[in-house]
Amino acid sequence: MKNYFFSIILLVILAGFSTTAQTRIVQGQVTTLDNLPVANFEVHAKKSGAGINTDSLGRFSIVTKEKDVLLFKGKVFRNERVRINEKVKDSLFVHVTFIPTPENKKRAVGYGYVDEDELINSVSHMGPENEDFCNYSDIFELIRGRLPGVEVRGRGHGAEVVIRGTNSLNLSSCALYVVDGIVVSSISHISPCNVTSIDVIKDAGSSIYGSRGANGVVLIETKKGGA
Structure with a gap:
């Protein structure tokens, strides 16, 4: 009988060790x-x-189980998933993609995700609040001098938008142009009067476009999707 109870106690202890071994604390930053x-x-x-x-510094510490999955969710960001396995270190760094719309910028600050000044320095924006778009002769004159950290080199159809602080992976320093969600080779044909918003993102924020976004990305939305 004593051996029986001893076996039961031993099994409970071993089960406790097994459960402990299956849990893991993962720390990181978003x-x-x-x-x-x-x-x-x-x-x-x-x-x-x-x-x-x-x-406030984007740090977290969370208890996980073996082969767990961490879910990262924010109302103005694309959700991310990270599977926890033996290859994942205890210190985890997760980069989330911000969806740069005027409304999302207000929400990002309102929800306390980022500081307003930091967000403005990372994402340049012109939107419906700017009512003088039609006062400019072409799209490049509209962009020139209006967006922090952005410059326009050249004039007319041969002009190009260059975002300061980006590292070129090719011979061109020109930013990637995305109009109404579609990558285009030129924006010279776009009438300033038909523009509803212009957003500029760079560095990690443009990583969703791969190597094409290495020089930064100019996102342009037009009225009714027509340039």
């Missing part, structure tokens, strides 16, 4: 755009059920 830390960002461990928000 960033966006030019490596800005993202505060109040939701981090959930799917298997352990643990959930936490990042602190």
Whole structure:
């Protein structure tokens, strides 16, 4: 009988060790755009059920189980998933993609994800609040001198937009142009009167476009999607 109870106690102890061995604390940081830390960002461990928000520096610490999946969610960001396995280190750095719309910028500041000044320095924007678009002769004159960290080289159809602080991976320093969600080779044909918004993103924020976005990205939205 004593041996029986001893065996039961031993099994309980071993089970406790096994359970402990299957749990793991993962620490990390969530960033966006030019490596800005993202505060109040939701981090959930799917298997352990643990959930936490990042602190003011974008840091988090969460309990995970073996082969767990971390879910990173924010209202103005694209969701990210990270599978926890033996290849993932205990210090994890996650970069999330910000969706740069005027409304999302207000939400990002309102939700406390990023500081307003830092966001403005990372994402340049002109939108419906600018009512003088039609006063410019062409799209390049509209952009010239209006967006922080952006310059226009040349004039007329041969002009190009260059974003300062970007590293070129090719011979050209010209930014990538995306009009109404479609990558185009030129924006010279776009009438300033037909523009509703212009956003400029660079560095990590443009990484979703791969090597094409190495010189930064100029996002242009036009009225009714027509240039």
